[in-house]
Amino acid sequence: MKAKNSEMRFGGFLSLMERRDTPMRAKELIDALSKKLQTNSQTKLAALLGLSVGTLTNWKTKNEALSPLQVASALAKSRSDAVHKAQLETIQPIVEFYAIEKCLSKREASWQIFSGGREALLYAQGLKAMLEDSFGISIFYDSRGQALCVGKAREQTLWKEMNLAFSRKRDVQTIALVHHSKRNQEFKPS
Known part of the structure; x- marks a missing residue:
């Protein structure tokens, strides 16, 4: 019975993976981030995410599916930039x-x-x-x-x-x- 339950859970996970939505489009991500971070400025958004304006513009105009590596890289840059900014601006x-x-x-x-x-x-x-x-x-x-x-x-x-x-x-x-x-x-x- 235990083996069958774990197979069902694993099978449920696989079917969930198979049913996931289409890959995330760059424009959707950028629009959602603009809304969440409350900015319409490409320059501000690029700075907040730790990306260059050129990269952000390329993503938006091509509107291709982003790879997990691209999203992870943007998140890592954003985190690194936030830590750096906090260290510089915490004590003035x-x-x-x-x-x-x-x-x-x-x-x-x-x-x-x-x-x-x-x-x-x-x-x-x-x-x-x-x-x-x-x-x-x-x-x-x-x-x-x-x-x-x-x-x-x-x-x-x-x-x-x-x-x-x-x-x-x-x-x-x-x-x-x-x-x-x-x-x-x-x-x-x-």
């Missing part, structure tokens, strides 16, 4: 090693890590604006590049979190002075 530094120039906040009677007001350089104004719009992790380094303080801003902006971390009361706190050149240039995230 806003600024690295910017000198702290404590100043009194005009609105509150507390210290700020630097002035980003109208009187400040364009770079400082842009940096402050970016920090006011961002959430994430902040790290304070000493003059040797060693991390002194790490903070996570989830509910308030990086600007607020960094200023709160800088202004907290501590038993022992020293500030290392480091000379940085001053330039009047626009802020551009790294």
Whole structure:
């Protein structure tokens, strides 16, 4: 009885394989992927799939049946591209090693890590604006590049979190002075 059941299951599998639909056409796959990934742009779709625009165009215009190897290759490229993109975009530094120039906040009677007001350089104004719009992790380094303080801003902006971390009361706190050149240039995230 067991042998007969396994034969039936195997036979059922074979008949399922025999009944499968016609091979997948390239145009159908591309249209389904465009819909699923919500893009009508060939360039965007090619980038999302990790394919060249030429390959995607060839597939669509020829509309031939895709081989399992072609589909597997496209999936593998897409996965590899997604991993690479995630590694590059997961952590985006806003600024690295910017000198702290404590100043009194005009609105509150507390210290700020630097002035980003109208009187400040364009770079400082842009940096402050970016920090006011961002959430994430902040790290304070000493003059040797060693991390002194790490903070996570989830509910308030990086600007607020960094200023709160800088202004907290501590038993022992020293500030290392480091000379940085001053330039009047626009802020551009790294």
